[in-house]
Amino acid sequence: MAALRCDGLTAPWIIKGAxxxxxxxxxxxxxxxxxxxxxxxxxxxNLSCHKSxxxxxxxxxxxxxxxxxxxxSPDLDPLEIAFSKLKAHLRRIGARTIxxx
Numbered sequence: 001m002a003a004l005r006c007d008g009l010t011a012p013w014i015i016k017g018a019x020x021x022x023x024x025x026x027x028x029x030x031x032x033x034x035x036x037x038x039x040x041x042x043x044x045x046n047l048s049c050h051k052s053x054x055x056x057x058x059x060x061x062x063x064x065x066x067x068x069x070x071x072x073s074p075d076l077d078p079l080e081i082a083f084s085k086l087k088a089h090l091r092r093i094g095a096r097t098i099x100x101x
Contacts (some may be wrong), residue, residue, distance in 0.1 A: 040065075
């Protein structure tokens with residue numbers, strides 16, 4: 001998981017398995033929030049674990065806030081586009097494990 005800024009990826013964090021609310025809250029508190037400046041906006045899709053009051057509070061402490069995309073609109077999500085390019089590159093080079101990365 002990672003965040004995308006105008007100048008590139010930030011706050012990368014590798015997890016095993018599927019995202020859930022506890023993992024998302026931990027990510028926001030320990031990885032993402034420390035990188036944010038007051039007035040920062042975090043744009044998210046509508047995954048249910050993203051709708052966390054605890055994560056929202058961590059952003060608010062930094063002076064940042066969440067903005068949710070309209071439902072079913074991955075075409076508006078720049079991180080989806082960035083990850084699709086990254087996945088295509090990894091397929092080309094044949095990386096299948098963390099060590100190969």
